[in-house]
Amino acid sequence: MRVPRSREAAEAGTAFLAALIAGLSLMVPIDFAWTSRSSVLRLDLLVFSLPQAIGAGALIAVATAVLSSALGGQSLRWGVALGGAVLLFVNHLLGRHAVLGTSLATLNFLDSIAGGLILGGSGAGALSRSRVESRYSWATPAWLLGAICGVVAEETLPEAHPKVVEQHFPQNWPGLDTPPLWLIALALLVIGLRFLREPGAQPAEPHSIQLPILPIIAGALMIGVSLLGSRVLARHGDNLPAIAVTIAATAIAAILVALMLPGRDGAQVLLAVALAGAGSAILATSIPGWSIPGFMVLIALGLLAGIRWPGVRTAAVGVIGLSVYTVLAVAPGHPGVLIGLGQVLLALLAGYCFGAVAPRHGSTRVLGIALIYVPSPVLAVRGYTRRGHCPQSELGKSCTISDFTSFIPGWTATALAVGCALGLWGLLRRRPEHDPVRAP
Incomplete structure (x- = not known):
């Protein structure tokens, strides 16, 4: 009824x-x-x-x-x-x-x-x-x-x-x-x-009842790896080997977590980790308050589109595309309009990613949402490119903080998105599709 x-x-x-x-x-x-x-x-x-x-x-x-x-x-x-x-x-x-x-x-x-x-x-x-x-x-x-x-x-x-x-x-x-x-x-x-x-x-x-502990273990693993990676890159954000190892470890952890969860529920985790990386690279550090209603509408439209036309692979391709866009947006040197467009795309994509995936267990969706709050290693790289060694500068000296001047955060987000997409491809091939009844 x-x-x-x-x-x-x-x-x-x-x-x-x-x-x-x-x-x-x-x-x-x-x-x-x-x-x-x-x-x-x-x-x-x-x-x-x-x-x-x-x-x-x-x-x-x-x-x-x-x-x-x-x-x-x-x-x-x-x-x-x-x-x-x-x-x-x-x-x-x-x-x-x-x-x-x-x-x-x-x-x-x-x-x-x-x-x-x-x-x-x-x-x-x-x-x-x-x-x-x-x-x-x-x-x-x-x-x-x-x-x-x-x-x-x-x-x-x-x-x-x-x-x-x-x-x-x-x-x-x-x-x-x-x-x-x-x-x-x-x-x-x-x-x-x-x-x-x-x-x-x-x-x-x-x-x-069949799954009382797995999401907790999976969450502890993914959150721990993300925090550790962020801590490392916050101090070594200019070290390419450190970035490569950290991003690889984050992607591998996301894949392991996805395989720990039953069926295709892990797809939510892989998309959330990739989306958090892309968002960390493109989201502006200060958004005017008057724009919040507009972003809410965009997120809602993305959610409805994901519910109406679900496509996990489409969501993964979209995250990779947005990550590449963050690199291209920096190229002109004055990316104000491009960054604004990127934030619009991010709002739509965020809604679509969570609307298009319907895990059988509600706890898996909570895990996916929780992962977009946890600081991504990409955010640490972006913070380093903005400040460098500013916190360690000599007493009495000032340091300039800039933003959207480096390609490194965008490429880092792209690498993480590609790694998660490969894991998603393997998960979809390894696990049969569950029944078509969508979890609420």
């Missing part, structure tokens, strides 16, 4: 807002009005611990999705998301009234843990097969849209450092209180209402 439209819209809105808040909590470093007055040491600790916090939150999201799907029903899944929303609200409420010496890195880790709980719980609830009364649910694209928009919205925030950084000057950190407390409170309210509407006892998702 068809779910009433009003209820379906409410479920889709809840899924979107939960995923958006979770994504912002993972991607955006925590800050308050008093953050800009913190010491340089505390701000540096926050910056340097941010990748580890994102990785921890992403792994928590995967573990939450797997365990809540395997051990309980919708009440457990949305209950976990509600617990994460409560933690996020309390963390921001206490943080706003904290003393100046409070550890920002600790608050940020709590933010990432809360974001992981919300992302995993809401993802398991929105993507669950056992809850869908018809063949398809609008909660799925709504959750995916919110999760992807969390990455785009993060780019609208001003950078923590100006274009020229003087080492003796306390860092220019804008206190924006992001995500705002009112938005967290709204998410807490709608997730709480969704939790109260669920029955107290429901069976676990049968398709996840």
